[in-house]
Amino acid sequence: MEQWCRKVLVGVALLLCVVLSVCGEVWRQDFTFKNRDAADHDYWCAAFSIPSNATSLIGFHPIIPQHTAHHLILRGCANSEHTTPHKCGTMASCDKGQILYAWAHGATDLALPDRVGYYIKAFKYVQLEAHYGKDVVKTDEPIGLGLKLSTATPERYATLLVFASSYSLLPPGHPQFEITESCRFGGANHQPLNAFAFRTHSHETATRIWGKTTDSFHTEKILGDRNPQLPQIFVPLQNEVVIHGGDKIDAFCIYNTTSLKGPMHIGFTVNDEMCNLYVLGWTNRYQGTMLCSSHNLYQQ
Numbered sequence: 001m002e003q004w005c006r007k008v009l010v011g012v013a014l015l016l017c018v019v020l021s022v023c024g025e026v027w028r029q030d031f032t033f034k035n036r037d038a039a040d041h042d043y044w045c046a047a048f049s050i051p052s053n054a055t056s057l058i059g060f061h062p063i064i065p066q067h068t069a070h071h072l073i074l075r076g077c078a079n080s081e082h083t084t085p086h087k088c089g090t091m092a093s094c095d096k097g098q099i100l101y102a103w104a105h106g107a108t109d110l111a112l113p114d115r116v117g118y119y120i121k122a123f124k125y126v127q128l129e130a131h132y133g134k135d136v137v138k139t140d141e142p143i144g145l146g147l148k149l150s151t152a153t154p155e156r157y158a159t160l161l162v163f164a165s166s167y168s169l170l171p172p173g174h175p176q177f178e179i180t181e182s183c184r185f186g187g188a189n190h191q192p193l194n195a196f197a198f199r200t201h202s203h204e205t206a207t208r209i210w211g212k213t214t215d216s217f218h219t220e221k222i223l224g225d226r227n228p229q230l231p232q233i234f235v236p237l238q239n240e241v242v243i244h245g246g247d248k249i250d251a252f253c254i255y256n257t258t259s260l261k262g263p264m265h266i267g268f269t270v271n272d273e274m275c276n277l278y279v280l281g282w283t284n285r286y287q288g289t290m291l292c293s294s295h296n297l298y299q300q
Contacts, residue, residue, distance in 0.1 A: 025152075028146050032063055033142065033144060034140055041132065044130050045082065045088035046128055048083065050120055050124060050125060053151050054149040054150070055120065055154075058148050059109065069103075070105075073102050073129040075097040075099055075127045076123035077125040078123060080095065102276075106231025107234075110233075115156050116154060118158045157282060161289075161292065162276065164275070165293070168266060169265060170255055170263060171257060176207075180250060182249070183292035183296060184297065185213070191287065193243040194242050200226045200228040201276035202274050205273055209277055210225035211277045213241060213248065213249050214250070221241045223277070224279065287299075
């Protein structure tokens with residue numbers, strides 16, 4: 001009987017090890033900072049060490065006091081010179097930085113699909129970049145993100161494809177003025193990206209942002225289509241869209257500029273406009289964030 005019990009205990013222990021290696025320990029850790037010195041249009045940044053036992057990042061919980069941030073960007077960094085809050089302008093210092101997540105008005109929690117996660121072991125730090133809006137309210141409340149972390153290695157590696165337009169000016173007086181950002185998705189041997197969600201970002205004059213992919217047979221698939229005046233959440237695609245190496249990828253931003261009294265810049269402040277489409281997907285092997293800008297695809 002004693003020998004049988006030992007065998008049962010050994011079997012349970014082995015099963016527990018298997019379960020923990022696949023599912024891992026999961027917990028939420030808040031990465032926040034306080035800043036009473038922030039003023040309208042400011043960019044402030046802070047970097048945080050990633051726990052040594054964290055292997056994957058699988059969820060995001062915004063911690064945003066009202067009337068403070070216009071948007072928040074999370075990057076993974078190989079190293080960072082600044083671990084205390086500091087005014088960082090529009091060019092945050094983040095060694096080999098990769099955008100992992102972006103928050104803007106109305107966005108709520110984001111949980112990645114089962115078996116999908118960012119391979120957070122690729123970084124030593126995460127960096128928060130807070131862009132403050134107009135009429136900022138001074139507060140002692142923390143701002144940042146609660147990150148859902150896991151000790152398990154992701155089965156599918158989360159990857160972000162970011163479209164950022166470099167178009168300089170929007171002319172006034174147009175009910176529908178369109179700008180386009182287009183790139184070629186890697187070479188023929190580039191591993192496929194399985195897109196499952198998207199997010200749009202602009203300011204007050206944009207009425208529609210959408211994207212598409214076109215393969216070598218001229219088959220088009222939509223990468224998302226949404227009015228950016230709605231809450232800027234990551235919206236699940238109805239069906240996953242597989243982007244293959246060599247496919248053409250496009251993002252379109254449409255603006256109503258009839259209320260403008262003069263040209264408006266595409267820029268970094270809340271008085272400018274923006275044209276951003278974020279496409280969230282997964283790959284079978286680890287791959288960094290990709291940025292489509294100026295008709296070039298950059299591997300971050």
